[in-house]
Amino acid sequence: xxxxxxxxxxxxxxxxxxxxxxxxxxDINLDIRPRxxxxxxxxxxxxxxxxxxxxxxxxxPSSGLLLCDNRxxxxxxxxxxxxxxxxxxxxxxxxxxxxxxxxxxxFGRKEGKPKLKARVEAALAMVHMEHALHKFPHExxxxxxxxxxIARAFAMEPKILLxxxxxxxxxxxxxxxxxxxxxxxxAKTGATVVMVTHxxxxxxxxxDRIVMMTNGPAATIGEIVDVQLERPRDRLALxxxxxxxxxxxxxxxxxxxxxxxxxx
Amino acid sequence: MGAVALLKLAEPPARAERELSxxxxxxxxxxGSSAGPFDAAQGERSLAxxxxxxxxxRLREVxxxxxxxxxxxxxxIGIWALVAIKSGNIPGPDKTWAAALKLxxxxxxxxxxNDQGIGWNVLSxxxxxxxxxxxxxxxxIPMGFVLGRFTFMNRMFEPIISLLRPVSPLAWLxxxxxxxxxxxxxxxxxxxxxxxxxMILNTAEGVRRVPxxxxxxxxxxxxxxxxxxxxxxxxxxxxxxxTGIRLSIGTAWLVIVAAEMLTGGVGIGFWVWxxxxxxxxxxxxxxxxxxxxxxxxxETLLLTxxxxxSYEAR
Numbered sequence: 315x316x317x318x319x320x321x322x323x324x325x326x327x328x329x330x331x332x333x334x335x336x337x338x339x340x341d342i343n344l345d346i347r348p349r350x351x352x353x354x355x356x357x358x359x360x361x362x363x364x365x366x367x368x369x370x371x372x373x374x375p376s377s378g379l380l381l382c383d384n385r386x387x388x389x390x391x392x393x394x395x396x397x398x399x400x401x402x403x404x405x406x407x408x409x410x411x412x413x414x415x416x417x418x419x420x421f422g423r424k425e426g427k428p429k430l431k432a433r434v435e436a437a438l439a440m441v442h443m444e445h446a447l448h449k450f451p452h453e454x455x456x457x458x459x460x461x462x463x464i465a466r467a468f469a470m471e472p473k474i475l476l477x478x479x480x481x482x483x484x485x486x487x488x489x490x491x492x493x494x495x496x497x498x499x500x501a502k503t504g505a506t507v508v509m510v511t512h513x514x515x516x517x518x519x520x521x522d523r524i525v526m527m528t529n530g531p532a533a534t535i536g537e538i539v540d541v542q543l544e545r546p547r548d549r550l551a552l553x554x555x556x557x558x559x560x561x562x563x564x565x566x567x568x569x570x571x572x573x574x575x576x577x578x
Numbered sequence: 579m580g581a582v583a584l585l586k587l588a589e590p591p592a593r594a595e596r597e598l599s600x601x602x603x604x605x606x607x608x609x610g611s612s613a614g615p616f617d618a619a620q621g622e623r624s625l626a627x628x629x630x631x632x633x634x635x636r637l638r639e640v641x642x643x644x645x646x647x648x649x650x651x652x653x654x655i656g657i658w659a660l661v662a663i664k665s666g667n668i669p670g671p672d673k674t675w676a677a678a679l680k681l682x683x684x685x686x687x688x689x690x691x692n693d694q695g696i697g698w699n700v701l702s703x704x705x706x707x708x709x710x711x712x713x714x715x716x717x718x719i720p721m722g723f724v725l726g727r728f729t730f731m732n733r734m735f736e737p738i739i740s741l742l743r744p745v746s747p748l749a750w751l752x753x754x755x756x757x758x759x760x761x762x763x764x765x766x767x768x769x770x771x772x773x774x775x776x777m778i779l780n781t782a783e784g785v786r787r788v789p790x791x792x793x794x795x796x797x798x799x800x801x802x803x804x805x806x807x808x809x810x811x812x813x814x815x816x817x818x819x820x821t822g823i824r825l826s827i828g829t830a831w832l833v834i835v836a837a838e839m840l841t842g843g844v845g846i847g848f849w850v851w852x853x854x855x856x857x858x859x860x861x862x863x864x865x866x867x868x869x870x871x872x873x874x875x876x877e878t879l880l881l882t883x884x885x886x887x888s889y890e891a892r
Binding site: 370372389390391392394395396398400402404406407415416419420470 | 791792794795797798799800801805809810813814
Protein backbone atom coordinates (compact mmCIF):
# COMPACT_ATOMS: atom_id res chain seq x y z
CA UNK A 315 0.00 0.00 0.00
CA UNK A 316 1.04 3.62 -0.48
CA UNK A 317 2.04 6.11 2.17
CA UNK A 318 -0.05 6.39 5.30
CA UNK A 319 -2.89 8.88 5.80
CA UNK A 320 -2.36 9.02 9.53
CA UNK A 321 0.98 8.57 11.27
CA UNK A 322 1.15 8.17 15.02
CA UNK A 323 4.67 8.46 16.47
CA UNK A 324 5.65 7.81 20.09
CA UNK A 325 2.44 9.21 21.44
CA UNK A 326 1.94 9.35 25.20
CA UNK A 327 -1.09 10.72 26.95
CA UNK A 328 -1.19 11.63 30.62
CA UNK A 329 -4.02 13.21 32.53
CA UNK A 330 -3.88 15.22 35.71
CA UNK A 331 -5.96 13.18 38.11
CA UNK A 332 -6.66 14.06 41.72
CA UNK A 333 -4.12 11.49 42.87
CA UNK A 334 -1.39 12.90 40.66
CA UNK A 335 -0.43 12.17 37.07
CA UNK A 336 -2.24 9.33 35.35
CA UNK A 337 -0.69 7.82 32.25
CA UNK A 338 -3.38 6.56 29.92
CA UNK A 339 -1.33 5.75 26.82
CA UNK A 340 2.36 5.31 26.18
CA ASP A 341 4.59 4.64 23.16
CA ILE A 342 1.87 4.42 20.58
CA ASN A 343 3.23 3.95 17.07
CA LEU A 344 0.80 3.25 14.27
CA ASP A 345 0.42 4.03 10.59
CA ILE A 346 -2.99 4.02 8.98
CA ARG A 347 -2.91 3.50 5.24
CA PRO A 348 -5.45 4.71 2.71
CA ARG A 349 -8.57 2.60 2.22
CA UNK A 350 -7.89 0.34 5.15
CA UNK A 351 -10.17 -0.39 8.05
CA UNK A 352 -8.46 -0.56 11.43
CA UNK A 353 -10.15 -1.67 14.64
CA UNK A 354 -8.90 -0.76 18.09
CA UNK A 355 -9.85 -3.42 20.58
CA UNK A 356 -9.08 -3.97 24.23
CA UNK A 357 -10.63 -4.23 27.65
CA UNK A 358 -12.50 -1.20 28.91
CA UNK A 359 -10.21 1.46 30.30
CA UNK A 360 -7.36 0.56 27.96
CA UNK A 361 -7.44 3.96 26.34
CA UNK A 362 -8.78 3.00 22.93
CA UNK A 363 -11.23 5.88 22.96
CA UNK A 364 -8.44 8.16 24.15
CA UNK A 365 -6.41 7.15 21.12
CA UNK A 366 -9.37 7.80 18.82
CA UNK A 367 -9.90 11.23 20.37
CA UNK A 368 -6.24 11.98 19.73
CA UNK A 369 -6.61 11.13 16.05
CA UNK A 370 -9.79 13.19 15.94
CA UNK A 371 -7.91 16.10 17.50
CA UNK A 372 -10.47 16.43 20.27
CA UNK A 373 -7.57 16.06 22.71
CA UNK A 374 -3.89 16.74 22.12
CA PRO A 375 -1.12 14.32 23.13
CA SER A 376 1.13 14.97 26.13
CA SER A 377 4.09 13.96 24.00
CA GLY A 378 4.68 12.45 20.59
CA LEU A 379 3.34 13.38 17.20
CA LEU A 380 0.19 12.70 15.21
CA LEU A 381 0.17 13.51 11.51
CA CYS A 382 -2.69 13.50 9.06
CA ASP A 383 -1.55 13.87 5.43
CA ASN A 384 1.86 14.96 6.75
CA ARG A 385 0.39 17.81 8.76
CA UNK A 386 0.33 17.81 12.51
CA UNK A 387 -3.10 17.21 14.01
CA UNK A 388 -3.71 20.36 16.05
CA UNK A 389 -7.46 20.12 16.53
CA UNK A 390 -10.62 18.56 15.16
CA UNK A 391 -11.45 19.02 11.49
CA UNK A 392 -14.06 17.71 9.05
CA UNK A 393 -11.31 15.79 7.19
CA UNK A 394 -11.36 13.47 10.23
CA UNK A 395 -15.08 12.90 10.71
CA UNK A 396 -16.26 11.19 13.88
CA UNK A 397 -19.21 8.87 14.40
CA UNK A 398 -20.01 9.13 18.09
CA UNK A 399 -21.19 6.23 20.21
CA UNK A 400 -24.47 7.86 21.16
CA UNK A 401 -25.11 9.22 17.64
CA UNK A 402 -25.01 12.85 18.92
CA UNK A 403 -27.59 14.10 16.46
CA UNK A 404 -28.83 17.56 17.36
CA UNK A 405 -32.38 17.00 18.61
CA UNK A 406 -33.72 20.30 17.30
CA UNK A 407 -32.83 19.51 13.71
CA UNK A 408 -34.31 16.99 11.29
CA UNK A 409 -32.15 14.19 9.89
CA UNK A 410 -31.70 16.23 6.73
CA UNK A 411 -30.63 19.33 8.65
CA UNK A 412 -28.24 17.34 10.82
CA UNK A 413 -26.43 16.01 7.77
CA UNK A 414 -26.66 19.37 6.01
CA UNK A 415 -24.89 21.10 8.90
CA UNK A 416 -21.68 19.24 8.09
CA UNK A 417 -22.10 19.28 4.31
CA UNK A 418 -22.65 23.04 4.33
CA UNK A 419 -19.48 23.48 6.34
CA UNK A 420 -17.31 21.43 3.99
CA PHE A 421 -18.78 22.18 0.56
CA GLY A 422 -20.86 25.32 1.17
CA ARG A 423 -18.26 27.69 -0.21
CA LYS A 424 -17.78 25.90 -3.51
CA GLU A 425 -21.22 24.52 -4.31
CA GLY A 426 -24.75 25.84 -4.70
CA LYS A 427 -27.81 24.88 -2.65
CA PRO A 428 -29.14 22.20 -5.06
CA LYS A 429 -25.80 20.40 -5.14
CA LEU A 430 -25.54 20.43 -1.33
CA LYS A 431 -29.07 19.12 -1.07
CA ALA A 432 -28.22 16.31 -3.48
CA ARG A 433 -25.20 15.41 -1.37
CA VAL A 434 -27.28 15.18 1.81
CA GLU A 435 -29.95 13.10 0.11
CA ALA A 436 -27.34 10.78 -1.41
CA ALA A 437 -25.68 10.25 1.98
CA LEU A 438 -28.97 9.44 3.67
CA ALA A 439 -29.98 7.16 0.79
CA MET A 440 -26.70 5.30 1.15
CA VAL A 441 -27.68 4.23 4.68
CA HIS A 442 -31.29 3.63 3.55
CA MET A 443 -32.74 6.56 5.44
CA GLU A 444 -34.29 8.43 2.52
CA HIS A 445 -37.75 7.84 4.01
CA ALA A 446 -36.92 9.83 7.15
CA LEU A 447 -35.34 12.99 5.71
CA HIS A 448 -37.61 15.33 7.60
CA LYS A 449 -38.04 13.37 10.80
CA PHE A 450 -36.54 14.54 14.05
CA PRO A 451 -34.09 12.26 15.89
CA HIS A 452 -36.59 11.45 18.64
CA GLU A 453 -39.02 10.13 16.02
CA UNK A 454 -36.72 7.35 14.79
CA UNK A 455 -35.19 4.26 16.42
CA UNK A 456 -31.70 3.98 17.87
CA UNK A 457 -30.38 2.07 14.87
CA UNK A 458 -31.77 4.68 12.50
CA UNK A 459 -30.18 7.48 14.51
CA UNK A 460 -26.82 5.78 14.20
CA UNK A 461 -27.37 5.42 10.43
CA UNK A 462 -27.94 9.16 10.22
CA UNK A 463 -24.80 9.70 12.31
CA ILE A 464 -22.86 7.60 9.82
CA ALA A 465 -24.42 9.45 6.90
CA ARG A 466 -23.43 12.77 8.47
CA ALA A 467 -19.82 11.63 8.70
CA PHE A 468 -19.66 10.12 5.20
CA ALA A 469 -21.37 13.12 3.61
CA MET A 470 -18.41 15.29 4.54
CA GLU A 471 -16.15 13.04 2.43
CA PRO A 472 -13.51 12.85 5.14
CA LYS A 473 -9.99 11.58 4.54
CA ILE A 474 -10.50 9.25 7.45
CA LEU A 475 -13.58 8.19 9.36
CA LEU A 476 -13.30 7.67 13.11
CA UNK A 477 -15.91 5.59 14.87
CA UNK A 478 -16.14 5.32 18.64
CA UNK A 479 -18.00 2.10 19.41
CA UNK A 480 -20.51 3.07 16.76
CA UNK A 481 -22.87 0.19 17.45
CA UNK A 482 -22.22 -0.20 21.17
CA UNK A 483 -25.60 1.13 22.22
CA UNK A 484 -27.61 -1.06 19.84
CA UNK A 485 -29.17 -4.49 20.25
CA UNK A 486 -27.45 -7.45 18.59
CA UNK A 487 -29.74 -7.73 15.57
CA UNK A 488 -29.68 -4.04 14.76
CA UNK A 489 -25.96 -4.05 15.26
CA UNK A 490 -25.47 -6.88 12.76
CA UNK A 491 -27.62 -5.08 10.22
CA UNK A 492 -25.62 -1.90 10.63
CA UNK A 493 -22.31 -3.76 10.39
CA UNK A 494 -23.38 -5.18 7.03
CA UNK A 495 -24.54 -1.78 5.96
CA UNK A 496 -21.25 -0.23 6.98
CA UNK A 497 -19.33 -2.92 5.10
CA UNK A 498 -21.34 -2.04 2.01
CA UNK A 499 -20.80 1.70 2.40
CA UNK A 500 -17.07 1.23 2.96
CA ALA A 501 -16.83 -0.90 -0.18
CA LYS A 502 -18.72 1.72 -2.18
CA THR A 503 -16.73 4.72 -0.94
CA GLY A 504 -13.33 3.16 -0.30
CA ALA A 505 -13.19 5.00 2.99
CA THR A 506 -10.36 4.80 5.48
CA VAL A 507 -11.77 3.91 8.85
CA VAL A 508 -10.50 3.67 12.42
CA MET A 509 -13.03 2.07 14.72
CA VAL A 510 -13.06 1.48 18.44
CA THR A 511 -14.91 -1.66 19.41
CA HIS A 512 -15.09 -4.27 22.13
CA UNK A 513 -16.90 -6.76 19.97
CA UNK A 514 -14.47 -9.35 18.56
CA UNK A 515 -16.82 -10.52 15.78
CA UNK A 516 -17.35 -6.95 14.69
CA UNK A 517 -13.62 -6.37 14.57
CA UNK A 518 -12.91 -9.46 12.45
CA UNK A 519 -15.89 -8.90 10.17
CA UNK A 520 -15.13 -5.28 9.36
CA UNK A 521 -11.38 -4.77 9.67
CA ASP A 522 -8.26 -5.21 7.60
CA ARG A 523 -6.17 -4.91 10.75
CA ILE A 524 -7.11 -5.37 14.37
CA VAL A 525 -4.97 -3.36 16.78
CA MET A 526 -5.12 -5.01 20.20
CA MET A 527 -4.27 -2.90 23.18
CA THR A 528 -2.80 -3.93 26.50
CA ASN A 529 -4.57 -3.13 29.73
CA GLY A 530 -4.36 0.34 31.21
CA PRO A 531 -3.00 2.31 32.91
CA ALA A 532 -0.13 3.11 30.56
CA ALA A 533 -1.70 1.02 27.83
CA THR A 534 0.02 0.52 24.52
CA ILE A 535 -0.40 -1.54 21.37
CA GLY A 536 0.05 -5.22 22.20
CA GLU A 537 -0.36 -7.07 18.94
CA ILE A 538 -1.78 -6.41 15.51
CA VAL A 539 -3.76 -9.04 13.60
CA ASP A 540 -3.87 -8.79 9.80
CA VAL A 541 -7.28 -9.97 8.66
CA GLN A 542 -6.79 -11.33 5.17
CA LEU A 543 -10.35 -12.15 4.24
CA GLU A 544 -11.38 -11.06 0.76
CA ARG A 545 -14.14 -8.50 0.36
CA PRO A 546 -17.07 -8.30 0.06
CA ARG A 547 -17.44 -10.32 3.23
CA ASP A 548 -20.54 -12.33 3.81
CA ARG A 549 -21.53 -12.84 7.40
CA LEU A 550 -23.24 -16.16 6.70
CA ALA A 551 -20.39 -17.66 4.67
CA LEU A 552 -17.77 -16.47 7.16
CA UNK A 553 -19.58 -18.19 10.02
CA UNK A 554 -18.40 -21.48 8.50
CA UNK A 555 -14.99 -20.20 7.42
CA UNK A 556 -12.09 -21.65 9.38
CA UNK A 557 -9.96 -18.54 8.75
CA UNK A 558 -12.64 -16.39 10.35
CA UNK A 559 -12.64 -18.67 13.37
CA UNK A 560 -8.84 -18.50 13.44
CA UNK A 561 -8.78 -14.70 13.54
CA UNK A 562 -11.41 -14.65 16.22
CA UNK A 563 -9.45 -17.15 18.24
CA UNK A 564 -6.31 -15.03 17.90
CA UNK A 565 -8.09 -11.97 19.28
CA UNK A 566 -9.72 -13.91 22.09
CA UNK A 567 -6.38 -15.47 22.90
CA UNK A 568 -4.86 -12.02 23.31
CA UNK A 569 -7.76 -10.51 25.24
CA UNK A 570 -8.51 -13.36 27.61
CA UNK A 571 -5.22 -15.15 28.05
CA UNK A 572 -2.52 -12.55 27.66
CA UNK A 573 -4.45 -9.52 28.86
CA UNK A 574 -6.94 -11.04 31.22
CA UNK A 575 -8.36 -8.21 33.21
CA UNK A 576 -8.00 -8.62 36.92
CA UNK A 577 -11.29 -8.61 38.75
CA UNK A 578 -11.85 -4.92 39.27
CA MET B 579 -10.02 -14.97 40.08
CA GLY B 580 -10.84 -18.44 38.85
CA ALA B 581 -14.50 -17.54 38.55
CA VAL B 582 -13.63 -14.51 36.49
CA ALA B 583 -11.56 -16.58 34.11
CA LEU B 584 -14.42 -19.02 33.73
CA LEU B 585 -16.82 -16.24 32.94
CA LYS B 586 -14.54 -14.80 30.32
CA LEU B 587 -13.98 -18.18 28.72
CA ALA B 588 -17.69 -18.75 28.62
CA GLU B 589 -18.14 -15.72 26.45
CA PRO B 590 -17.09 -16.92 22.99
CA PRO B 591 -19.83 -19.55 22.60
CA ALA B 592 -22.42 -16.99 23.62
CA ARG B 593 -21.18 -14.69 20.90
CA ALA B 594 -21.29 -17.48 18.35
CA GLU B 595 -24.92 -18.03 19.23
CA ARG B 596 -25.67 -14.40 18.68
CA GLU B 597 -24.05 -14.52 15.30
CA LEU B 598 -26.20 -17.45 14.28
CA SER B 599 -29.29 -15.61 15.38
CA UNK B 600 -28.28 -12.58 13.38
CA UNK B 601 -28.16 -14.48 10.11
CA UNK B 602 -29.90 -12.43 7.42
CA UNK B 603 -30.15 -9.37 9.56
CA UNK B 604 -31.19 -6.85 6.90
CA UNK B 605 -34.93 -7.55 6.75
CA UNK B 606 -35.02 -7.98 10.51
CA UNK B 607 -33.60 -4.52 11.07
CA UNK B 608 -35.87 -3.05 8.41
CA UNK B 609 -38.89 -4.49 10.11
CA GLY B 610 -37.67 -3.61 13.55
CA SER B 611 -36.99 -0.01 12.71
CA SER B 612 -40.27 0.61 10.94
CA ALA B 613 -42.17 -1.25 13.63
CA GLY B 614 -41.07 1.20 16.33
CA PRO B 615 -42.88 4.40 15.34
CA PHE B 616 -45.70 2.46 13.65
CA ASP B 617 -46.46 0.54 16.81
CA ALA B 618 -46.43 3.69 18.84
CA ALA B 619 -48.88 5.37 16.49
CA GLN B 620 -51.13 2.36 16.56
CA GLY B 621 -50.98 2.28 20.32
CA GLU B 622 -52.11 5.88 20.52
CA ARG B 623 -54.90 5.30 18.08
CA SER B 624 -56.25 2.27 19.90
CA LEU B 625 -56.12 4.21 23.14
CA ALA B 626 -58.11 7.05 21.61
CA UNK B 627 -60.57 4.58 20.12
CA UNK B 628 -61.00 2.83 23.42
CA UNK B 629 -61.92 6.03 25.20
CA UNK B 630 -64.19 7.09 22.35
CA UNK B 631 -66.06 3.82 22.21
CA UNK B 632 -67.03 4.03 25.87
CA UNK B 633 -68.60 7.46 26.34
CA UNK B 634 -69.61 6.66 29.91
CA UNK B 635 -65.99 6.06 30.81
CA ARG B 636 -64.97 9.29 29.14
CA LEU B 637 -67.61 11.35 30.94
CA ARG B 638 -66.51 9.91 34.24
CA GLU B 639 -62.92 10.84 33.42
CA VAL B 640 -63.93 14.43 32.65
CA UNK B 641 -65.96 14.67 35.85
CA UNK B 642 -63.03 13.35 37.84
CA UNK B 643 -60.95 16.27 36.53
CA UNK B 644 -63.62 18.98 36.80
CA UNK B 645 -65.39 18.17 40.07
CA UNK B 646 -62.54 18.72 42.59
CA UNK B 647 -61.68 22.27 41.44
CA UNK B 648 -65.38 23.18 41.54
CA UNK B 649 -65.51 21.94 45.11
CA UNK B 650 -62.47 24.04 45.93
CA UNK B 651 -64.01 27.18 44.48
CA UNK B 652 -67.30 26.52 46.27
CA UNK B 653 -65.43 26.09 49.55
CA UNK B 654 -63.57 29.37 49.03
CA ILE B 655 -66.79 31.27 48.29
CA GLY B 656 -68.50 29.61 51.27
CA ILE B 657 -65.78 30.62 53.72
CA TRP B 658 -65.65 34.09 52.21
CA ALA B 659 -69.41 34.53 52.64
CA LEU B 660 -69.19 33.29 56.23
CA VAL B 661 -66.34 35.67 57.08
CA ALA B 662 -68.22 38.53 55.42
CA ILE B 663 -71.35 37.88 57.51
CA LYS B 664 -69.37 37.58 60.77
CA SER B 665 -67.10 40.60 60.29
CA GLY B 666 -69.58 43.03 58.79
CA ASN B 667 -67.06 45.29 57.04
CA ILE B 668 -65.72 42.75 54.50
CA PRO B 669 -68.02 42.62 51.46
CA GLY B 670 -69.52 39.21 50.69
CA PRO B 671 -69.53 37.44 47.32
CA ASP B 672 -72.92 38.89 46.33
CA LYS B 673 -71.91 42.49 46.99
CA THR B 674 -68.57 42.01 45.25
CA TRP B 675 -70.25 40.42 42.26
CA ALA B 676 -72.61 43.34 41.90
CA ALA B 677 -69.69 45.79 42.15
CA ALA B 678 -67.72 43.76 39.61
CA LEU B 679 -70.58 43.90 37.12
CA LYS B 680 -70.65 47.67 37.41
CA LEU B 681 -66.89 47.94 37.25
CA UNK B 682 -66.46 45.78 34.17
CA UNK B 683 -69.38 47.43 32.38
CA UNK B 684 -67.00 50.30 31.59
CA UNK B 685 -63.38 49.27 32.19
CA UNK B 686 -61.89 51.94 29.94
CA UNK B 687 -63.17 55.28 31.17
CA UNK B 688 -60.96 58.25 31.96
CA UNK B 689 -61.87 60.92 34.49
CA UNK B 690 -58.50 62.55 34.95
CA UNK B 691 -55.16 61.00 35.85
CA ASN B 692 -56.21 59.49 39.18
CA ASP B 693 -59.59 58.10 38.19
CA GLN B 694 -59.41 55.65 35.32
CA GLY B 695 -61.11 52.36 34.49
CA ILE B 696 -59.72 49.06 35.77
CA GLY B 697 -58.78 48.11 32.22
CA TRP B 698 -56.39 51.07 31.96
CA ASN B 699 -54.92 50.24 35.35
CA VAL B 700 -54.21 46.64 34.39
CA LEU B 701 -52.82 47.68 31.01
CA SER B 702 -50.45 50.25 32.46
CA UNK B 703 -49.20 47.72 35.00
CA UNK B 704 -48.65 45.24 32.19
CA UNK B 705 -46.84 47.90 30.20
CA UNK B 706 -44.43 48.58 33.06
CA UNK B 707 -43.82 44.87 33.51
CA UNK B 708 -43.32 44.50 29.77
CA UNK B 709 -40.74 47.29 29.54
CA UNK B 710 -38.81 46.34 32.68
CA UNK B 711 -38.93 42.72 31.73
CA UNK B 712 -37.87 43.42 28.14
CA UNK B 713 -34.80 45.34 29.25
CA UNK B 714 -33.97 42.58 31.72
CA UNK B 715 -34.14 40.00 28.92
CA UNK B 716 -32.08 42.21 26.62
CA UNK B 717 -29.29 42.44 29.18
CA UNK B 718 -29.78 39.29 31.27
CA ILE B 719 -29.85 36.66 28.54
CA PRO B 720 -26.63 37.69 26.76
CA MET B 721 -25.03 38.10 30.17
CA GLY B 722 -26.12 34.59 31.10
CA PHE B 723 -24.45 33.31 27.92
CA VAL B 724 -21.23 35.08 28.83
CA LEU B 725 -21.25 33.79 32.42
CA GLY B 726 -22.02 30.25 31.27
CA ARG B 727 -19.36 30.22 28.59
CA PHE B 728 -16.45 31.87 30.40
CA THR B 729 -15.46 30.63 33.85
CA PHE B 730 -13.53 33.81 34.56
CA MET B 731 -16.59 35.99 34.03
CA ASN B 732 -18.68 33.61 36.10
CA ARG B 733 -16.26 33.80 39.04
CA MET B 734 -16.08 37.56 38.62
CA PHE B 735 -19.83 38.16 38.75
CA GLU B 736 -20.98 35.33 40.99
CA PRO B 737 -20.32 37.11 44.32
CA ILE B 738 -22.06 40.27 43.08
CA ILE B 739 -25.12 38.38 41.94
CA SER B 740 -25.25 36.31 45.13
CA LEU B 741 -25.15 39.52 47.15
CA LEU B 742 -27.77 41.42 45.19
CA ARG B 743 -30.23 38.66 44.38
CA PRO B 744 -31.78 38.29 47.86
CA VAL B 745 -32.43 42.05 48.10
CA SER B 746 -36.09 42.97 47.70
CA PRO B 747 -36.50 44.86 44.45
CA LEU B 748 -38.45 47.51 46.38
CA ALA B 749 -35.22 48.45 48.14
CA TRP B 750 -34.05 49.64 44.74
CA LEU B 751 -37.07 51.89 44.28
CA UNK B 752 -35.52 55.00 45.94
CA UNK B 753 -32.44 54.62 43.74
CA UNK B 754 -34.74 54.50 40.73
CA UNK B 755 -36.60 57.60 41.90
CA UNK B 756 -33.31 59.38 42.42
CA UNK B 757 -31.88 58.44 39.03
CA UNK B 758 -35.00 58.86 36.88
CA UNK B 759 -36.60 61.72 38.89
CA UNK B 760 -40.01 60.26 38.01
CA UNK B 761 -42.31 57.65 39.54
CA UNK B 762 -43.16 55.73 36.39
CA UNK B 763 -39.65 54.69 35.25
CA UNK B 764 -38.75 53.99 38.88
CA UNK B 765 -41.46 51.30 39.07
CA UNK B 766 -40.25 49.86 35.78
CA UNK B 767 -36.75 49.88 37.23
CA UNK B 768 -37.79 47.62 40.13
CA UNK B 769 -39.28 45.19 37.61
CA UNK B 770 -36.02 45.23 35.69
CA UNK B 771 -34.07 44.44 38.85
CA UNK B 772 -36.27 41.56 39.97
CA UNK B 773 -36.52 40.01 36.47
CA UNK B 774 -32.87 40.02 35.57
CA UNK B 775 -31.54 37.51 38.13
CA UNK B 776 -33.51 34.41 37.09
CA MET B 777 -32.73 35.15 33.45
CA ILE B 778 -28.99 35.44 34.04
CA LEU B 779 -28.77 32.43 36.31
CA ASN B 780 -30.95 30.08 34.26
CA THR B 781 -29.33 31.00 30.96
CA ALA B 782 -25.87 30.52 32.45
CA GLU B 783 -26.91 27.14 33.87
CA GLY B 784 -28.30 26.15 30.47
CA VAL B 785 -25.05 27.06 28.75
CA ARG B 786 -23.08 25.05 31.30
CA ARG B 787 -25.35 22.06 30.76
CA VAL B 788 -25.02 21.91 26.98
CA PRO B 789 -23.89 18.31 26.44
CA UNK B 790 -20.19 18.01 25.61
CA UNK B 791 -21.21 15.73 22.73
CA UNK B 792 -22.94 18.57 20.92
CA UNK B 793 -19.90 20.77 21.33
CA UNK B 794 -17.68 17.95 20.08
CA UNK B 795 -19.92 17.65 17.02
CA UNK B 796 -19.47 21.36 16.46
CA UNK B 797 -15.70 21.03 16.74
CA UNK B 798 -15.49 18.06 14.40
CA UNK B 799 -17.70 19.75 11.82
CA UNK B 800 -15.49 22.81 12.15
CA UNK B 801 -18.37 25.20 12.81
CA UNK B 802 -17.34 28.84 13.24
CA UNK B 803 -18.17 30.44 16.61
CA UNK B 804 -21.18 32.34 15.19
CA UNK B 805 -22.72 29.11 13.94
CA UNK B 806 -21.95 27.34 17.22
CA UNK B 807 -24.00 30.01 18.96
CA UNK B 808 -26.95 30.10 16.56
CA UNK B 809 -27.21 26.43 15.63
CA UNK B 810 -26.07 24.67 18.80
CA UNK B 811 -25.83 26.82 21.93
CA UNK B 812 -28.98 28.85 21.38
CA UNK B 813 -31.38 25.95 20.73
CA UNK B 814 -29.81 23.91 23.53
CA UNK B 815 -30.11 26.74 26.04
CA UNK B 816 -33.55 27.98 25.01
CA UNK B 817 -35.53 25.72 27.37
CA UNK B 818 -33.46 26.92 30.34
CA UNK B 819 -33.82 30.56 29.34
CA UNK B 820 -37.57 30.11 29.03
CA THR B 821 -37.65 28.72 32.57
CA GLY B 822 -35.80 31.84 33.69
CA ILE B 823 -38.29 34.02 31.85
CA ARG B 824 -41.19 32.21 33.45
CA LEU B 825 -39.76 32.65 36.94
CA SER B 826 -39.10 36.32 36.20
CA ILE B 827 -42.57 37.11 35.01
CA GLY B 828 -44.01 35.54 38.16
CA THR B 829 -41.91 37.73 40.45
CA ALA B 830 -42.35 40.77 38.24
CA TRP B 831 -46.11 40.53 38.55
CA LEU B 832 -45.77 40.17 42.34
CA VAL B 833 -43.49 43.18 42.60
CA ILE B 834 -45.38 45.56 40.35
CA VAL B 835 -48.36 45.73 42.73
CA ALA B 836 -46.16 46.73 45.65
CA ALA B 837 -44.10 49.15 43.58
CA GLU B 838 -47.17 50.93 42.25
CA MET B 839 -48.63 51.28 45.74
CA LEU B 840 -45.52 53.29 46.54
CA THR B 841 -45.19 55.28 43.33
CA GLY B 842 -48.85 56.06 42.53
CA GLY B 843 -50.05 57.09 39.08
CA VAL B 844 -52.04 54.57 37.05
CA GLY B 845 -51.72 50.85 37.66
CA ILE B 846 -53.41 47.99 39.41
CA GLY B 847 -51.25 48.35 42.54
CA PHE B 848 -52.01 52.04 42.79
CA TRP B 849 -55.68 51.30 42.15
CA VAL B 850 -55.78 48.88 45.11
CA TRP B 851 -54.31 51.56 47.37
CA UNK B 852 -56.64 54.23 45.99
CA UNK B 853 -59.70 52.07 46.59
CA UNK B 854 -58.51 51.45 50.15
CA UNK B 855 -58.36 55.20 50.65
CA UNK B 856 -61.89 55.40 49.23
CA UNK B 857 -62.86 52.49 51.50
CA UNK B 858 -64.27 50.53 48.56
CA UNK B 859 -63.26 47.16 49.96
CA UNK B 860 -65.24 45.20 47.37
CA UNK B 861 -63.01 46.76 44.68
CA UNK B 862 -59.94 45.53 46.53
CA UNK B 863 -61.34 42.00 46.50
CA UNK B 864 -62.02 42.35 42.78
CA UNK B 865 -58.45 43.59 42.29
CA UNK B 866 -57.11 40.51 44.07
CA UNK B 867 -58.98 38.30 41.64
CA UNK B 868 -57.88 40.36 38.64
CA UNK B 869 -54.24 40.26 39.70
CA UNK B 870 -54.48 36.51 40.19
CA UNK B 871 -56.09 35.90 36.83
CA UNK B 872 -53.61 38.09 34.93
CA UNK B 873 -50.68 36.39 36.69
CA UNK B 874 -52.06 32.97 35.87
CA UNK B 875 -52.56 33.97 32.22
CA UNK B 876 -49.02 35.26 31.90
CA GLU B 877 -47.65 32.07 33.40
CA THR B 878 -49.77 29.85 31.16
CA LEU B 879 -48.80 31.80 28.05
CA LEU B 880 -45.12 31.42 28.82
CA LEU B 881 -45.52 27.76 29.67
CA THR B 882 -47.14 27.17 26.28
CA UNK B 883 -44.35 29.12 24.64
CA UNK B 884 -41.74 27.08 26.51
CA UNK B 885 -43.37 23.83 25.41
CA UNK B 886 -43.48 25.04 21.84
CA UNK B 887 -39.75 25.74 21.76
CA SER B 888 -38.44 23.01 24.01
CA TYR B 889 -36.93 20.22 21.94
CA GLU B 890 -37.12 17.88 24.94
CA ALA B 891 -40.89 18.09 25.18
CA ARG B 892 -41.42 17.29 21.53
